[in-house]
Amino acid sequence: MGRVRKAWTGPLAIAVLVAVVAGAGFGLYWFQPWKLWQDETVQEALPGVVENSAPPAAAPSGEPSEPSExxxxxxxxxxxxxxxxxxxxxxxxxxxKLVRLADGSHVLRLENLDTSNGPDLRVWLTDAPVKQGQAGWHVFDDGKYVSLGKLKGNKGSQNYALPPDVDPSGYGSVSIWCDRFDVSFGAAELARV
Known part of the structure; x- marks a missing residue:
């Protein structure tokens, strides 16, 4: 009995304990499970749209002036x-929405987004078809895609600028892509308006 107790207090026990702690730390870093309970809401206006909430100015006669066109x-x-x-x-x-701004540049706009938070989420513009269910989870890195950057928040309305050298007509879908696990959280087929 004394030998067993002594064996678990020696160098082997310390090595096992260090390995378990290191493995748990790596697992927590890799999976980041706490993000499932953390929401980040981002509300951005569409660039180039001026919201005018001020009432129309009064004309010199005291009458409200005609609203501008x-x-x-x-x-x-x-x-x-x-x-x-x-x-x-x-x-x-x-x-x-894929939007062309007045200056000719393009942005991808996510409106009323609601998804889970997760590690290393990206917004991808892709040429892959959107498939329902598990068949669509892993298809977006099979063909042509452009990463528009990290997902700014898992809720809200956000804008992602397309690089100037990207022709948006060559892409037909968007994926909220988890780069760490190579899986789509959700996706949308882009239909021309």
Whole structure:
């Protein structure tokens, strides 16, 4: 009995304990399970859209002046394609819009996004077809894709600029992609408007 107790207090026991602690630490870092209970909401306005909430100014006579004409749709942001997010690895919903801004640049806009938080989430513009269920979880890195950056928040409305050298007509879908585990949290097929 004394030998067994002595064996677990020696160098072998310390080595096992260090290995267990290191393994648990790595597992926590890799999976980041606490993110499942942490939501990050980001609310961004669409670039180039000016929200005017001020009342119309009064004319010199004291009468309200005529409202100015709204900007022409041809000069403001134009939605080129849109789609609804479907769930893959995690429940995901919201709308995706591909928008051309007045200066000719493009942004991908996520509106009313609601998904789980997770490690290393990215927004990808891809050429892969969107498939329902588990068949669609891993297809987005099979073909052509462009990472538009880290997901800013797992809830809200956000904008992601397309690099100037990316032709958006070559891509037909969007994925909220977990780069760490190579899996889609959710995706949307982009239908031309």
């Amino acid at each position: 709204p900007p022409s749709p041809a000069t403001g942001p134009q939605t080129l394609a849109s789609g609804e997010l479907i769930s893959h690895e995690h429940a995901t919903s919201g709308t995706v």
